[in-house]
Amino acid sequence: MxxxxxxxxxxxxxxxxxxxxxxxxxxxxxxxxxxxxxxxxxxxxxxxxxxxxxxxxxxxxxxxxxxxxxxxxLSKDVVWLQEKCTHCGYCVSYCPTGALSKDKNTYVVSFDSQKCTTCGICVEICPFKAMEIRL
Ligand code: SF4
Ligand code: SF4
Structure with a gap:
């Protein structure tokens, strides 16, 4: 099995x-x-x-x-390239685990690698290439 x-x-x-x-x-x-x-x-x-x-x-x-x-x-490492991130928040609703989230008060996006399952969805959709898969 x-x-x-x-x-x-x-x-x-x-x-x-x-x-x-x-x-x-x-x-x-x-x-x-x-x-x-x-x-x-x-x-x-x-x-x-x-x-x-x-x-x-x-x-x-x-x-x-x-x-x-x-x-x-689901085995590769996903990293957040903070310097490229514009905090547009586009990735937040796509992220299945809540690893990418947006602060309701400051609108600042953050990435919690502990919650990331490395599904790669954010890597595909981020318009600014701020999420990257490291092999
Ligand atoms: S979609 Fe990309 S640029 Fe926008 S908040 Fe997410 S990581 Fe940052
Ligand atoms: S790789 Fe998947 S789980 Fe990890 S931050 Fe991106 S969308 Fe969320």
Whole structure:
């Protein structure tokens, strides 16, 4: 039995296909959607916890890749480049864990790396490239 959290990147063309539902139908996997978002260039991003039998797990992920979905494990470090951040707050509503937050009084954005699951959503959407993945 395997349980893994992954970030899926859906190109526009795949958005209306039932690929995630097929993980259950075809591969007997379970999934839990932790966060779903659409980036400004209409790519879909989904943070998913997938669980199931080891062999079916691999086949299920292979099926996703064959359908044009990029799979990124939650294992890289995400850093906040404070000098580039304009505190626009755009990332705050996308962040699934509250790692990025905005002070209600000062409107200053802050980043709590302890809460960050490294899903990478903020890296995709920050207009000022203030969030970065460090390999
Ligand atoms: S979207 Fe980028 S610039 Fe705006 S608050 Fe978030 S990290 Fe800062
Ligand atoms: S990478 Fe971290 S800070 Fe960025 S959206 Fe995901 S959880 Fe939030």
């Amino acid at each position: 395997k349980v893994e959290r992954v970030v899926l990147h859906f190109p526009k063309e795949v958005a209306d296909k039932p690929v995630i539902v097929n993980l259950v139908r075809k591969y007997d996997l379970n999934f839990n959607i932790l966060k779903a978002a659409i980036t400004p260039d209409e790519e879909g991003i989904m943070v998913l916890e997938i669980s199931g039998d080891d062999e079916k797990f691999s086949k299920g992920l292979e099926y996703l890749k064959e359908n044009g979905i990029k799979i990124q494990p």
